[in-house]
Amino acid sequence: MSEAKQKKKIGFPTAFTVLFIVLVLAAILTYLIPAGSYERLSYDSESGIFIKTDHNDEETEVPATQEELDKLGITIPLENFVNGDILKPVAIPGSYEQLEQQPQGLIPVLKGPIAGIGDTIGIIVFVLVLGGIIGLLNDTGTFDAGIAALSRKTKGKEFLLVIIISTIIAIGGTTFGMAEETIAFYPILMPIFIAMGYDAMVTIAAIYMGSTIGTMFSTTNAFSVVIASNAAGINFKSGLTIRLISLIIAQIITLYYIYRYAKKVKDKPELSIVADDMPRIKERFLKGYDPDNVVDFDWRKILMLVLFIGAFPIMIWGVSSQNWWFDEMSALFLAVGIICIALSGLGEKKGVASFLNGAADLVSVALIIGVARGINLIMDDGMISDTLLYNASNIIKNMNGILFSSVQMVLFSFLGIFIPSSSGLATLSMPIVAPLADTVNIGRDVVVSAYNYGQGWMSFITPTGLVLATLEMVDVSYNKWLKFILPLMAIIGLFAIVMLAIQTFI
Numbered sequence: 357m358s359e360a361k362q363k364k365k366i367g368f369p370t371a372f373t374v375l376f377i378v379l380v381l382a383a384i385l386t387y388l389i390p391a392g393s394y395e396r397l398s399y400d401s402e403s404g405i406f407i408k409t410d411h412n413d414e415e416t417e418v419p420a421t422q423e424e425l426d427k428l429g430i431t432i433p434l435e436n437f438v439n440g441d442i443l444k445p446v447a448i449p450g451s452y453e454q455l456e457q458q459p460q461g462l463i464p465v466l467k468g469p470i471a472g473i474g475d476t477i478g479i480i481v482f483v484l485v486l487g488g489i490i491g492l493l494n495d496t497g498t499f500d501a502g503i504a505a506l507s508r509k510t511k512g513k514e515f516l517l518v519i520i521i522s523t524i525i526a527i528g529g530t531t532f533g534m535a536e537e538t539i540a541f542y543p544i545l546m547p548i549f550i551a552m553g554y555d556a557m558v559t560i561a562a563i564y565m566g567s568t569i570g571t572m573f574s575t576t577n578a579f580s581v582v583i584a585s586n587a588a589g590i591n592f593k594s595g596l597t598i599r600l601i602s603l604i605i606a607q608i609i610t611l612y613y614i615y616r617y618a619k620k621v622k623d624k625p626e627l628s629i630v631a632d633d634m635p636r637i638k639e640r641f642l643k644g645y646d647p648d649n650v651v652d653f654d655w656r657k658i659l660m661l662v663l664f665i666g667a668f669p670i671m672i673w674g675v676s677s678q679n680w681w682f683d684e685m686s687a688l689f690l691a692v693g694i695i696c697i698a699l700s701g702l703g704e705k706k707g708v709a710s711f712l713n714g715a716a717d718l719v720s721v722a723l724i725i726g727v728a729r730g731i732n733l734i735m736d737d738g739m740i741s742d743t744l745l746y747n748a749s750n751i752i753k754n755m756n757g758i759l760f761s762s763v764q765m766v767l768f769s770f771l772g773i774f775i776p777s778s779s780g781l782a783t784l785s786m787p788i789v790a791p792l793a794d795t796v797n798i799g800r801d802v803v804v805s806a807y808n809y810g811q812g813w814m815s816f817i818t819p820t821g822l823v824l825a826t827l828e829m830v831d832v833s834y835n836k837w838l839k840f841i842l843p844l845m846a847i848i849g850l851f852a853i854v855m856l857a858i859q860t861f862i
Contacts, residue, residue, distance in 0.1 A: 368834065368835040370833075371824040371825075371827060371833075372720075372723075374834055375728055375731065375819060375824060378731055378820065379727070379734060380465060382460075382734045382738075383461070383464065383468075383738070385735070385740060386734070386737075386738025386739075387459045389738075389740040389743055389744065390454050390457065390740075390743050391456065391458045391738065391739035391740060392452055392453060392454045392455055392739065392743040392746060393411050393452070393739055393742045394448055394452050394453075394745075394784075394788070395408060395410050395411060395447075395448045395451035395453075396408070396409045396445035396446065396447060397409075397418070397428065397430065397445060397446055398444070398445040398446070399437035399442065401440065404420055405418065405419065405420050406418040406419070406420050406424065408448075411453050420434065420437065421434065422434045428448050429449040430446065430448065430787050431589045431790070431791050432587060432588075432589045432787065433589060436586045436589070441582075441583070441586040442583070442586055442587060442783065443783075444779060444780060445783065446587060446784070446786075446787045447784050447787050447788055449787055449788050449791065454743070458737060458738050458739045460737055468727075468730035469723075469726060469727040469730040471730055471733050472728065472729035472730025472731070472732075472733055473723065473726030473729075474726075476725050476729045478682030478683055478686070479539075479682050479725055480723075480726060481682065482536075482539075482682045482685050482686045482689070483539060483718050483721055484715040484719070484722055485689045485690050485693060485715070486543070486718070487714045487718030488693050488714045489664060489689060489692060490543040491710050491712075491714015491717060492693065492697060492700060492702075492707065492711050492714060493661070493664065493696070494643075494710075494714070495700075495702065495710040496656070496657065496700050496702065496710075497657065498657040498660050498661055502657070502661050514552040514553065515618060517552075518549070518554075518558065518562045518611075518614065518615075521545065521562055521563070521566070522562045522565065522566035522610075522611060523607065523611075525538060525566030525567050526567070526570035526603070526607050528567070528570060528672060528676075529566065529569065529572075529577070530570040530573060530574050530575045530576070530577060530603055531570075531576050531676065532577060532579075532676040533571055533579040533778065534567055534570065534571075534672070534675075535567050535822060536682075538563050538564070538566075538567045539829065540668070540671075542559065542560075542563060542830055544664075544665075545559050545563065546559045546641045546830055547641040547642050550634075550638060550642055551642065552622075553621075553622045553625075554618050555621050555628040555629075556633070556634065556830050556831070556832050557621075557837075557840050558621065559830060560826060560837070561614045561840070561841075562614060563826075564822075564823065564826055565610050565816075565844075566607075566610075568812060568815055569603070569606050569610050570607075571812050571815070572808065572809055572811075572812020572815070572848075573599055573600075573603035573606055573812070574808050574812075575603060576592070577778075579779050580778040580779065580807075580808055580811070581599070581808050583778075583779045584804045584807050585804050587786035587787060587790070588786040588790035588800045588804055589790065589800065590790075590800045590801060594800070594801035595799070595801030595802070595804060598805070598858065598859045598862065599805060602851075602855045605851070606848055606851060609847060609848065609851065610844065610848070613844045617840070629836050629839055633831065633833075636831065637831050640831060656700065656701055659699055660696045660699050663696060667688055667689055671688060671689075693711055720828055721825050724824050725825045728819065728820050728824060731819075732774075732775075740774070741771075741775050744774055745771060745784060745788060748767040748770070748771060749789055751763065751767065752792060753792050753795070755796070756796035757798070757860060758856070758860055760796055760798060760860075761798070761802050761805075761853075761856040761859070762853045762856060762857070764789070764803060764806035764810065765806040765813070765852060765853065767810065768785070768806055768807045768811055769810040769811065769813050769814040771810075771811075772815065772818065773814060773818050773820060776821060778811060781811060786803070789807075790803045798860055799859075801859070802856060805855075805859055806856055809856065813848065813849055816841055816844075817842075819834070823837065
């Protein structure tokens with residue numbers, strides 16, 4: 357046997373390995389980047405006063421008046437605090453101070469993933485409950501019967517389903533920040549799209565990019581553009597029209613990009629980026645599925661599928677209007693799971709076993725979510741996020757015009773890696789960055805858009821976001837996702853800069 361054949365093929369690292377590499381790099385940064393912090397101001401709605409927190413975490417009560425805000429250099433109207441529009445502490449401009457270094461060594465690195473799992477237990481439970489229901493529906497043949505019925509209905513117009521699903525998710529993203537909730541869609545849509553002749557990448561792109569484009573070009577998303585606008589001291593309707601136009605155009609660009617790839621893969625499956633992986637993926641998602649020999653779509657299966665699919669609009673309603681989060685979402689799907697066990701006809705023991713086996717299939721996804729959060733905790737404990745914001749604001753303060761907005765977007769993309777929370781980045785950065793727009797005669801709505809576009813753009817690929825959990829769920833490696841998405845990322849990035857330039861001049 358030749359030496360070449362004896363050599364074992366080196367594959368791309370797993371999602372866990374990628375995250376641990378990033379975790380170590382984050383810890384190294386806490387040695388290299390100076391620790392620092394801004395003082396912060398928060399509003400106590402019960403007592404009606406401000407709480408000022410200094411660099412030593414010591415709290416001081418401050419009168420809740422506009423005069424006090426003006427004295428601190430915070431250009432946010434008092435009513436934004438009183439009305440509950442600003443819920444998180446805001447950074448006080450000019451208060452940055454370098455602190456004693458907080459390097460995160462071996463022990464914090466090892467404890468980081470554990471702490472991250474504890475910090476994301478809500479979403480982890482949600483993922484496991486979903487896995488349980490999906491396992492149950494698979495074992496009863498419900499998905500197989502549903503896929504066969506849908507395939508017959510959509511024959512010849514398969515991509516229409518991609519357009520509908522991606523657009524609905526984009527609407528959810530732009531209106532209320534639909535992101536983590538989309539994890540539930542992958543196990544449902546993956547077998548459907550594969551049965552239609554597409555590959556796994558089409559499924560990921562339809563769901564993940566729908567959410568990402570929606571949140572990147574947010575219009576009424578309270579977790580990003582509304583909070584950012586309030587923290588910048590403006591109404592979120594400022595710049596709304598240009599962001600809506602940007603959303604529509606960006607979604608069209610993305611759908612066309614997906615369409616070209618999907619058509620190529622459907623015509624020649626060997627051209628798929630994940631062609632080597634598709635036999636394994638089909639075995640996982642279409643195990644036992646034979647379009648010519650599908651079990652009857654009887655009343656049990658129809659009712660179970662209706663219950664499962666019907667839970668999604670209820671979830672969306674709860675999140676968007678009832679302040680639901682993962683506890684409520686998990687409870688909703690747990691109730692669906694219990695009812696489906698009773699309807700399945702499998703009996704109590706076999707039904708529960710199917711549920712538990714389905715949950716076990718998604719343990720790796722749940723753990724990845726926790727490890728990714730651990731990276732953010734390492735950077736928080738290293739106190740480097742404020743230092744990065746301080747230096748970023750110094751970079752842009754002497755710029756003007758198109759350069760000002762474009763560089764802002766790039767810097768917000770960078771900051772989004774270290775501060776992945778959209779609301780957290782908004783309340784921290786806007787009191788510092790938004791006033792800089794006044795000095796160069798640019799509307800603060802441009803700063804809000806730059807923040808929104810920048811953070812959303814980086815979420816295409818950032819390992820500390822949802823992308824690795826998504827890829828683990830559908831069994832696709834990170835390098836193959838990068839191969840697929842980087843051209844689109846470049847196109848959308850350039851498009852966002854053009855739209856920022858237009859917004860600068862209108």
